[in-house]
Amino acid sequence: MELSTVKEKLEKYGQQHLLKYYDELSDDSKTKLLNEIADTDFDVLNALNHKGESKRGVISPIGSMEIDEINEKSDAFRTVGLEAIKRGEVAAVLLAGGMGTRLGSDDPKGMYNIGITKPVYIFQRLIENLMDVVNEASCYIPLFVMTSDKNNEATVSFMKEHDYFGYNKDYIFFFKQEMAPATDYEGHVLLEAKDKLSTSPNGNAGWYSSMVKNGLDKKAKELGVKWINIFAVDNVLQRIADPVFVGAVIDGGFVSGAKVVRKVAKDEKVGAMCLEDGKPSIVEYYDMTEELMDAKNEKGDPAYNFGVILNYLFSIDELDEIVRKKLELHVVEKKIPYIDENGNLVKPSEPNGYKFEQLVLDMIHEMKNCLPFEVVREKEFAPIKNKEGVDSVESARELCKKNGIEL
Ligand code: UTP
Numbered sequence: 001m002e003l004s005t006v007k008e009k010l011e012k013y014g015q016q017h018l019l020k021y022y023d024e025l026s027d028d029s030k031t032k033l034l035n036e037i038a039d040t041d042f043d044v045l046n047a048l049n050h051k052g053e054s055k056r057g058v059i060s061p062i063g064s065m066e067i068d069e070i071n072e073k074s075d076a077f078r079t080v081g082l083e084a085i086k087r088g089e090v091a092a093v094l095l096a097g098g099m100g101t102r103l104g105s106d107d108p109k110g111m112y113n114i115g116i117t118k119p120v121y122i123f124q125r126l127i128e129n130l131m132d133v134v135n136e137a138s139c140y141i142p143l144f145v146m147t148s149d150k151n152n153e154a155t156v157s158f159m160k161e162h163d164y165f166g167y168n169k170d171y172i173f174f175f176k177q178e179m180a181p182a183t184d185y186e187g188h189v190l191l192e193a194k195d196k197l198s199t200s201p202n203g204n205a206g207w208y209s210s211m212v213k214n215g216l217d218k219k220a221k222e223l224g225v226k227w228i229n230i231f232a233v234d235n236v237l238q239r240i241a242d243p244v245f246v247g248a249v250i251d252g253g254f255v256s257g258a259k260v261v262r263k264v265a266k267d268e269k270v271g272a273m274c275l276e277d278g279k280p281s282i283v284e285y286y287d288m289t290e291e292l293m294d295a296k297n298e299k300g301d302p303a304y305n306f307g308v309i310l311n312y313l314f315s316i317d318e319l320d321e322i323v324r325k326k327l328e329l330h331v332v333e334k335k336i337p338y339i340d341e342n343g344n345l346v347k348p349s350e351p352n353g354y355k356f357e358q359l360v361l362d363m364i365h366e367m368k369n370c371l372p373f374e375v376v377r378e379k380e381f382a383p384i385k386n387k388e389g390v391d392s393v394e395s396a397r398e399l400c401k402k403n404g405i406e407l
Pocket of ligand 1: 097231
């Protein structure tokens with residue numbers, strides 16, 4: 001794109017400052033910057049005009065399948081799930097495109113070593129968990145790994161270096177998610193270098209459209225996949241492609257399912273499953289009013305008592321139906337690296353601006369139905385978000401030990 005056209009585009013969005021260093025750049029850097037600006041979708045910045053506005057519909061309770069019922073029916077569910085897995089109908093998608101800023105490591109989160117007496121990497125823990133099912137079903141489960149521009153190279157080489165922690169590499173497929181520009185609090189896109197915009201991955205809901213862009217939906221279908229289990233990189237105890245969960249969703253005739261845990265407090269900071277205007281949805285903890293916290297369902301139990309743990313099962317047919325829908329962009333406050341007046345890179349220790357993210361909860365809301373499926377918290381939920389304290393390396397280590405995992 002010509003300089004004049006780029007200038008016009010920037011003017012339209014009030015982002016002319018992005019060419020501040022243009023004149024001092026080399027020819028290569030000039031071209032790089034112009035191309036990046038040409039490729040950037042600045043329409044995402046419109047989300048700033050709606051920041052803080054809640055577009056929520058009418059929230060009502062959704063029935064969850066609870067542990068007692070699951071225990072009673074687990075043999076039957078396991079049989080249904082294992083049959084689907086053996087037929088090659090179940091794939092897993094690891095969401096590993098996030099920046100993990102709260103953990104504060106420069107490496108991708110999955111490379112973090114939580115071991116004490118020996119190295120135990122987060123990626124390794126996840127593969128070990130998946131291997132339990134591979135061994136039970138006697139077949140490999142296709143594993144799609146979503147990375148981003150920021151961590152793809154490091155992730156791919158780390159996995160290769162560690163020989164994929166024993167997984168069959170023919171069943172591992174990497175793909176990159178889309179990026180979005182990041183801004184300061186005034187809505188000005190930041191520069192990360194004189195010839196590069198500050199960008200960040202566009203959230204954890206763009207994974208299926210990124211698979212489609214990379215032709216991996218076709219790959220999945222060629223392999224016979226009908227169900228996709230997505231899971232977060234940071235829960236080191238989670239069960240992946242869990243046959244009982246898969247079986248329960250299939251057996252109940254659902255198009256999607258969400259693993260949930262019983263909340264420890266009514267104001268716990270997790271999203272809770274609900275219905276919104278009669279469709280499955282998630283009410284985020286910051287949208288939880290006192291009224292919702294104290295509401296009871298027909299059994300007299302707290303009505304919004306099951307928190308999501310970012311482990312969902314989707315029917316691929318249903319994903320195809322919704323993939324072209326534009327999901328809402330959420331404005332999220334984050335720490336965004338940028339260059340200062342002197343052109344030096346600053347890595348802020350506190351949030352300094354906004355990122356634009358699509359969230360998986362909006363995908364759930366597009367589903368015809370969804371089965372909230374309770375799991376035992378101490379056995380399946382050990383997220384690593386922070387270095388210390390709640391949901392940290394320390395708390396996850398404790399939970400691993402309780403579950404007999406040597407670290
Ligand atoms: P988080 O919401 O914890 O975000 O992601 P994060 O970026 O990893 O961490 P912080 O907030 O900067 O500390 C939950 C899951 O969604 C994935 C993450 O990798 C993690 O598995 N994710 C998040 C993506 O794959 N892409 C994104 O753009 C955001």
